[in-house]
Amino acid sequence: MKTYIITYISVLTLVLAACTNSSKQQSATEDSTQSIGETPAVLEEVFADSTYQLTGVAVAADGRLFTNYPYWLDKHSYSVAEIKDGKPVPYPDAAWNSFKKGDNGEHKFVCVQAVVADDKGYLWVVDAAGIGLGSVYQHSNKVVKINLATNAVEHIYHFPDSVTANDSYINDIRVDNASGFAYMTSSSNGGIVVLNTNTGQSRFVLHSSPSVLSDTAYHFTMDGRELTKTDGSIPKINSDGIALSPDKAWLYYKPLTDDKLYRINTVLLRDFSTPAEKINNSVEDLGKFVTTDGMEFDRNGNLYLGDLEKSSIVKITPDLKMHTIATDTVKLSWPDSYSISADGYLYISASQIARMPWFNNNQNRTVYPYKIFRLKL
Template identity: 35%
Template sequence: MPTNFFAIFVLMAIISVFALSVSAQSQSMPKGCKTELKDIPATKTVGNPEPVACFYGPMPTGVTVSREGRIFVNFPRWGDDVRFTVAELRNGQPIPFPNEEIHTPNREKAAETLLSVQSVVIDPKNRLWILDTGRVEWAPTVERGAKLIGVDLQTNKIFKAIIFPPTVALPQTYLNDVRFDLRKGEEGTAYITDSSGENPGIIVVDLKTGNSMRRLTNHESTKPLPDFVSLVEGRPLMVRPPKGTPQPIQVGADGIAISSDGKRLYYCPLSSWSLYSVSTDALAEPNLPDREVEKTVKDEGAKVASDGLESDSENNLYVTSYDHNAILRRKPDNSYETLVFDPRILWPDTLSLAHDGYLYFTANQLHRMPRFHEGKDLREKPYMLFRIRVDAKPVLLK
C-alpha cells in the first residue's frame, strides 16, 4: 500500500471515530424541556383534611369539642380586632361564650373578664376550661389576669375560677395549653405549659383548692433551642422587626398531652425538634423537690417541629408539623406515620381529639404574622378549622 494512501486512510479513520463520538454526545444532551409546568411531577398530598369552619375575622388558636359535638374556639388578642376571645360555633359561625359581657377586657376587673385566651379544652367530665394568658398583645401579665376558668356545659355557667398568683404567672409567663387528670386529687389536677422564652416550664394546678405551683422552670426540656430556625413555606422563620436584626424564635414548652394511663405528661418546646415526658406523680407531689422531679424527665427522641400535641386511649401521640403542613401520629413503638400533608394546612396549631373519632385542628397562618415579616401582614383569610378521621378515642382520666 502506498505511503500516501495509508496516511489518508488513517486520517479518515480518526475523523470517523471523532464524528461518532460527537454524534453520541449530541444524542445524550438535552434539547430543552417542552413539558408544561403543570405536568411536571410534584409533591403529592397525604390524607383528606375536611374543612369544618372558615374564619374571616381574627385568627384562632385553640379548639375543643364536647361529647355532644359542640365546638369551641378561641381568639387571642395578639393585635387583631378581637371582639370576643372565646366562641362556640353555631351553624359555622362563632358566637361569644359563655356570655358577651365577659369579653370586655378590664384591667381593674382582670379576674372577672377575659383578657386574651390561648386555649380551650373539654375535660373528662365534659366541662369546658378556658385558659386566659392575662397578657394582651405581648404586654406583661396583668395582675389577677392569668387564670383557668371552668364552665358547666349543662348550664353554660362558670363554676370555677382559678387565679394564678405572681409567683406562678410571672410577668413574661405565657399560659399555652392544658391537660387534665381528674383522678389525681379530690377534684383533679391540671397541667399547663408556660411557653415563654424566659422562664418556661410547667404549671400544676389542684382543681379543688386552686393551689398552683411551677415545675421544670428553665429546665433543658422546657427551654427553646437558642439558635432554632425552621423553614416554613420554604423560608427561614425568624422574628424580623421593621428595623433591626432578625432573631430566632424563642418559644418554650408549648404542646402538651397526657398518656392514656395518666402516668406520663408529654410536652415539647415550639422552638425545638425534641419530645419529652415527665412523671405526673412527681409533678403533682408538692413536697417533692424540683431536682427529684427533674430526674423523672425522659427524652422521648427527635421529632418534627411542633406546636400542638394530643393523645388517645391507645397511647398514640399526635403531633403537628408546622414546617411541613402536616400532622403525624407517633405509635407506641415510637415510629411515626403521616396522617395528613397538605399545602393548605398553613401552621397547624391546636389539636383536639373528639368522641366522634375525628381529630380537629386549627390552621391559622401564624408564621405570616407581621412580627415575622418586618411589620408586613402576609396572612390571607380565611383561617381554617379542619378535621381528619383517625378512629380513635380521647384519653379520659376521671
C-alpha cells in the same frame, strides 16, 4: 448480564417517570393533601373566620365545637366562641367576652390562648392575659372552668406570682379529673404549671430544666427561611405543646421551636413535696421528632402532632415510630391545636402564625379566612 442491566435500567426509568407524573398531577390539584397509609387523608373544613385569628379548638363529647381568639393584634373582639350553624357565638356569654383595655380582667377574658373540653362535661379556658404576647395584664391570668350542661362558670383559678410571674405566658392545658390535677405549659419563660383543681393550689416546676427551653442551635424554618422577627431576632418559643397519656400516668411536652420531645411521670408532679431537683432529674428525653405547636393523644396511645415546617400532621405510635398522615401546604398553615371527637375525628385549627406581621417586616401575609379542619382517624 448485559440483558439484566438493560432490564434494570428500563424498570428504573419507568419508576422515575411514574413518580414524576404523580408529582405533576399532585401539584395540579387544588387539594394538596397527601398521606401515608391505605386510605387517603381528607381534611374537611368545619369552620372559617374571615376576620379574627383563632388558635384553639375543642370538641365536647356531644359534638359541640369551640374555638378561641387571642388578643394579639389590634383587631380583636370576642375571646371564646361556640360554633353554631357555622357562626361564632361568644361563650359562655357576652359579658365574659366584653374586655377592653383598661377594664378589670378578673371576670373577663383578656387574652385567651387555649380551650379544652374534658371527659366530665367541662370546658377549660386558659387566659394568659398577655395582650400582644406582652406581660400579664393586671394579674388577670387565670384558668376558667365552665360547665357545658349549664353554660355557667363554676371556678376561676388564679395563680401567685411565684407560679406565674409577670413575664409568664401560660399556654396549653391538660386535665386529669380522676386525680384532680391540671397541667399547663409556660411558653415565655419555660416551665410546667401544676394545678390542684380541688384545692386551687399550684406549683411551677421544671423552670431550670433544659427540657422546657427551645434548643438555640435549632433553625426553625418556615416557607424556606428561618422564622425571624421584624427586628431581625430569632424567636425561641419554649415549652408549648402538652399532652397526657390515656392512663394519665405521663405528661408529654416540648418546646415549640425545636424538634425534641420529653415526658415525665405525673406522680412526681402531683406530690408538691417532690424536690425540684428530683423532678428535673426524672425527665425522659424521647428523642427528636418534629416542631409542633399543640399535640393530642387518642385512646389507643397514639400521639398526634403538627409538623409546622412541613405543613403536616404526624402520628407517633406507642413504640415511638412516627408516621405522616397528612400534608397540605395550603390548608395546614401553622396547624395549631387539636381535639379528638367521640366519633373519631381529629380537629385541627390553622392559625397562620408565621404569616403574621411580627415575622414579615410588619406586613400581614395572612390568607383569609382562618380555618378549622377535621381528619378522620
